[in-house]
Every structure is written in C-alpha cells, then in structure tokens.
Amino acid sequence: MAQEMHIVLKNRDKINPLDINDYLAAGGYQSLVKARGMAQEEVIEEVKNSGLRGRGGAGFNTGLKWSFSYNIKSDEKYVICNADEGEPGTYKDRIIFESDPHIVLEGMAICGHAIGSKKGYIYCRGEYPQVVDLLKKAISQAKEKGVLGDFDIEVRMGAGAYVCGEESALIESILGQRGEPRFKPPFPPVSGLNWKPSIVNNVETFANIPAIIHKGAQWFTGIGAKSYPGTKLLSLTGDVKNRVCIEVPTDTTIRDVIFHFGGGMRNNGQFKAVQIGGTSGGFIPESLLDTPIDFDSMRKIGATLGTGAVFVMDQSRDIVDVVTRISKFFEHESCGKCNPCREGVFRCHEIMKKINKGLATEEDLEKIQLLCLVMEQTCLCGCGQAAPSPILTTLKHFQEEYEQKLLPA
C-alpha cells in the first residue's frame, strides 16, 4: 500500500522548530555549505536537472527560473519566499514553518548563492501572526550562529488579500502598495522587486532544495511522477475522516489520498466530489479518482494540482450551493485592476446566487458559461483566469445539479 514519504517534512515532530541546534544536529545547513562550495551554475544545473517544479501552483521548473535571474548582471537581486498561502483549504506552508522553519531559510540561502543575491524576504500572510514570530526567532538564531553568512532575510506580514499571493502583486505589497498584479512581461526573475531580478518561490519549493543539493538531482528524479518528480504536501479538508497534512510521492492517486491516507469518508458518507488545488481548482467526480496527483496528469483531466488542497464532499453536499459560496470568494478577492475580472466575478456570483435560489433559466446557464470562457482568456492574472474553473468543471461533471434548480421551462 502507498506510503507517505518525507523530504520536506523529514524533521516534523522530531526537532524543536524554535531551536536551531536541533536542526543543526539533524544535518541542517550542511547543504548550504555544500552549495557554497559549488559554482553558481553547478547549483542551478543540479536544481534544474532534479526536475523540481514550483509547488505554489504554476509548476514552473525551479532551476530554469533561477537561471533567468543568474544570467542578468545586476547590483541587487532578491530571493522572495511566497508564504501568502491564501487558497482556501490550504495549510501546508504553515505546517512546514511550524515543523521546521530552518529548512526554508536554508533553501532560500542556497538560491541566494545560486543567483547572486544577498537579500531575501519572506512574505507571510497576516492570518499567521504566530508564524511571523516564529520566523523572526529562527532568522535571528541563524544570524547569531552565522550560518547564513552574508545572506540577509526579512519577514513581511501581509494584511489579508488573496491576490497578494500572485507574485507581482506580492512584490507590490512588499513595496507598501496596493497588491495589484503587474502587467507581464517583464516577469519577476528579470525585473521584480525594485525592478531588479527577483526569484519568487513557494515555501514548499524552497524546502525541497536542501535535500536536492544533499542527495543530488538523480535521486530526486527517481521519486514520484516522471514529469513532476518528488513529493507533494496535501492538506485534507471537508468530509474526509483524517483532515491532516500529508507528504506523498507525486504518482499517488487521488483515490489513495482520500481513501487510504484520508481514511475514507467521515460519518460513513458516500463520496460525491473532490476539489483539488484550492478554491480556484476544478471539481473531480468519482470516475476520475484513479488519476495521479501530479501536475500534468491533473491538467489532462481538466483539473489542477494547485496548492495541493484536497476538499472532499459527500453525497449530502449541494454542489451548486458550494460553488455559489466559492463565487462569493472571488467577488470579494478580485483586486479590481482589470475589467474582465472585476465585472466578471461580480456577475458570476450574481448568476450563481440566482441559480442557487431556483430562479434561473437555461439561458442563465448559457450566459455564465460564456462569461467564464471570456474571463479565462482575458483576465490579467491567474486570479480571474482560474475563478471560472469551479463553475465550468461542475457544469461539466455535475450538470444535473444545476438543471434541478432551474425554473420549470
């Protein structure tokens, strides 16, 4: 039977996260020493060859991203850790920090060496004040021990805005501005914070780096799915028995995630649907549960791995009602910068409410589908582009639930 595999969480419950000596005793910061003994290109090649792809949702090859910043001559470059964790149902980055903050600091410092940066930022969401305190302590311990060398890390606390997880909005927010996404290109690796080369990576992405440097790219490529190797942290929520955070190889199937690691359904319920990747993810019916969770397999079934949130619903759940609530989320969180998102999420919520109240007609279903397709193609950032996904995937897999709520023709 499938088993968990701990790369990122290897020190979970084994060390005191508030004591750097524990981390050092477990071999911590050895990878940073090793990396600093390697040429910058060598570190980047190793990360690139490991096949590690971003764990924040977009799945871009991490080493390749680093090479863009490395290739640019600049007096200043930045390493930014994205700890905004705003996708509803996601709590894995919090678990990483609460278990082992130094593994992330080490990953960031290795990136700093690789691209030639002396300055790191951790942008942590305002919902996690305890984590901000913990990180500040960890950083000051690392500075005291001198393990970071001349690499400096500062923590910035967000203030409750989902869109600030988008990398260019995050940069705006670090700069003390409204967190609105920028027009791209240029992308942050070329021109980010203060218009200097900046690497934005997710917490989990950085946490994978020490092991890759320690054990080598080849070791990493042997784990999980070929095109998206390694492990993935998943946070289980909803009607599943074990609502926990797990770390599994990326070739694990959705079925195993829910029925093996998750312990099956709560209260003897019957499975109805699972939404993976956060609130912007697609809904998945029973018939597709044998799909592996890796990025590309999920894409193939019209879903996403996203942040690795796994939101399980049983037969008693009203899909249309859940999607109506999700559309409220996007109405609230759209930053309002681009028209298709600002107007689109508002109308989506309006039509969803109408459907949910039993006041809609077939024409409304057609309208919302058209609106969703326009948003997917025209919104400025991933927020508006992904907002239609829960609506479109439920219209596809659970159409009868919509039909049942329509006014009689």
Added chain:
Amino acid sequence: MLDYKGIMTDYASRKEGIIEAYHAVQKELNYLPKEAIKAAAEAFKIPEKEAYGVATFYSYFSVQPRGKYIIRICESAPCHIAGADEVVEALEQELGIKMGDTTPDLKFTLEFAQCVGQCQETPVITVNGKPYGGVTKDMVPRILAEYK
C-alpha cells in the same frame, strides 16, 4: 491620542514601510483613524488618497472604528459546509449585533473572513487572530466568556 506622526516616522526610513506602520497602529487601536492616514501620507511623502488606497485595499485594515476584540468567521467553502452559517447566527444572537457591526460598548466586532489556514478543524473563527477550530453554536458563549 496615539502618536501617529512618531509611528509613521519610525517606519518611513524605508518607503515600503507603510503596511508595517499600519499594522503597528492597528495593534493599538484596531483601526486606522483619518489622522493616522494623514500622518502616513506626510511621513511617506505620498498623496493622502494613495495612503488611503493602501489602507482600504487590505481586508485586515479598517478605516472605521472597531471593537477591542475582532471576531472573524471564515466563510470559505470548507468552513461553509461545516456549518459556518450556524456559528454566525449564534454569534449575532449572543452579541446582539449583525455581521460587520460593533457592539455599543466597543468590545466586539463581527467580520467575515476568507480561509485563515486552519481548516483541519472546521468551521473556524478567530478572535484577535487566535484561531478556534471545530466551533459549534453551543461553544459560542464559552468562547465569548473568555473575553468578557
């Protein structure tokens, strides 16, 4: 009155410090008064409307007075299906106010929140940032009693 000018000057050495400065004011007052935003505009040398724009972009900042204890109820999907609506009702009833309002004694404010990242036990509420998981309507009086 809080020394807004002093707080703003403390953070203004870095032009990006305005969000931290707002956090610092809110730590004392739970909201950002007009004077604080004015002081920020001066210290950071930006138009007042821009300082206001930053203050109103983020849902953690409020330009309206709020209570000493801010109770936020997560209304994201996992908390929604776990019965967040019932908790809302219980809180509204217990405090005699509606969501978004503040009790007349300026003690409690009720706000909706999106996922606060504690969804291993739903539904979730937070009181001044402290999370409570698996909240039922019966638990509400007990939680409130901690702050009365």
